Amino acid sequence: MKNFPNKHLTEIEFLDTIDMFKDKLFRFAKRLLVSHEEAQDAVQEVVLKLWVQKEKMINYRNIEAFAMTMTKNYCLDRLKSKQAGNLQLIHSNYWDQERLEKKIEDRESVMLLNRLMEDLPIQQQMIVQLRDVEQFDFKQIAEIMNMSQGAIRVALSRARNTLKKALLKIHEYGT
Amino acid sequence: MELNIQKLLDLYFDGKTTTHQDKQLRTYFLGNTIKEEWLPYKSLFVGFQSSMNEKYIQPIDLPKKRGYSFWWASAAIIAFLIIGGNLYKPTHSYTEQEAHESYAEFKENVLLVSSHLNLGADRVAHLETFNKTTTKYLKKE
Numbered sequence: 001m002k003n004f005p006n007k008h009l010t011e012i013e014f015l016d017t018i019d020m021f022k023d024k025l026f027r028f029a030k031r032l033l034v035s036h037e038e039a040q041d042a043v044q045e046v047v048l049k050l051w052v053q054k055e056k057m058i059n060y061r062n063i064e065a066f067a068m069t070m071t072k073n074y075c076l077d078r079l080k081s082k083q084a085g086n087l088q089l090i091h092s093n094y095w096d097q098e099r100l101e102k103k104i105e106d107r108e109s110v111m112l113l114n115r116l117m118e119d120l121p122i123q124q125q126m127i128v129q130l131r132d133v134e135q136f137d138f139k140q141i142a143e144i145m146n147m148s149q150g151a152i153r154v155a156l157s158r159a160r161n162t163l164k165k166a167l168l169k170i171h172e173y174g175t
Numbered sequence: 176m177e178l179n180i181q182k183l184l185d186l187y188f189d190g191k192t193t194t195h196q197d198k199q200l201r202t203y204f205l206g207n208t209i210k211e212e213w214l215p216y217k218s219l220f221v222g223f224q225s226s227m228n229e230k231y232i233q234p235i236d237l238p239k240k241r242g243y244s245f246w247w248a249s250a251a252i253i254a255f256l257i258i259g260g261n262l263y264k265p266t267h268s269y270t271e272q273e274a275h276e277s278y279a280e281f282k283e284n285v286l287l288v289s290s291h292l293n294l295g296a297d298r299v300a301h302l303e304t305f306n307k308t309t310t311k312y313l314k315k316e
Contacts, residue, residue, distance in 0.1 A: 011237060014237075015235060015237075018235060022231045022235070023227075023229070023230045023231050025231070026229070026230070026231035027226060027227075027229055030229070040231070040233050043231055043233075044233070044235065044236065047235050047237075048236075048237070048238070051237050051238070106221045106222065106224075106225040107225075108218075109217070109218040109219075109221040109222035109225060110222045110225045110226055112218050112222065113218060113219065113222030113223070113226070114222075131197075132197070132223045133223050133226045133227060135194055135197065137194060152190075153190040153191065154190065155190075156190040157188065157189050157190030157191075160187065160188050160190065161188055163219060164188055164215075164216070164219075167215040167216060167218060167219060168215050170215070171214065171215035
């Protein structure tokens with residue numbers, strides 16, 4: 001990860017830094033919030049927060065992990081307020097959105113995986129996203145999740161086994 | 176090779192694979208020949224890999240700074256009033272009556288200046304709202 005040599009981080013340097021991981025923030029937010037628009041809002045919000053405290057960014061050795069942590073917190077807050085407002089996540093939107101995305105080569109696998117992951121506890125969803133999709137190392141995941149590496153591995157193993165069982169079942173009986 | 180994959184899969188489901196081993200598994204499952212009994216796991220690795228195709232394509236909006244000229248203008252007026260006030264030396268002594276009169280006059284002038292300054296500042300605020308709203312709608316499109 002890039003470290004900033006001086007305090008005067010220009011707008012261009014800032015945006016270049018954000019560019020390196022904005023897709024990860026977006027995918028992480030979308031995993032949690034499901035809605036495409038809300039995930040975009042989450043990224044915009046996190047980037048603004050980072051911009052406001054960009055002078056502090058030199059103190060964080062790993063800005064990427066820090067941004068992921070902020071995204072996690074933002075999304076969990078959003079989910080909490082949704083529950084409080086009795087708003088249901090509309091899963092069907094997600095499917096339509098996904099169907100429209102032609103760029104995704106193996107849509108069926110992605111859709112199946114998204115569906116199966118939605119049934120995992122939220123913490124396991126986050127850990128699988130960080131490890132299996134974004135390929136963060138365990139140290140970074142521990143930092144983002146504020147958990148020990150051991151606990152991360154346990155949660156990861158549980159999540160993967162749940163997915164494995166579901167996949168075997170689908171393969172055996174179909175759907 | 177296949178024996179190796181079984182070992183890696185066991186490690187994987189135990190949450191014990193390294194990043195390198197995860198890559199090996201991914202490469203295997205993205206390939207064309209997958210052993211029958213592992214076919215159910217194909218969706219897992221293909222799905223993870225394909226999830227990466229999703230990108231954030233929206234432009235990032237950073238708040239624009241308010242122009243320096245506005246603050247400089249305000250500062251210059253204030254500085255002028257203070258310095259001007261201090262430099263001004265009365266050439267003759269005033270009666271109390273005259274002093275009150277000139278104080279009232281000064282007060283009136285300063286109030287006039289400040290109201291004009293506020294008017295200017297208000298317009299700047301309008302301009303900002305206008306800017307924000309236009310960019311909002313332009314972006315939406």
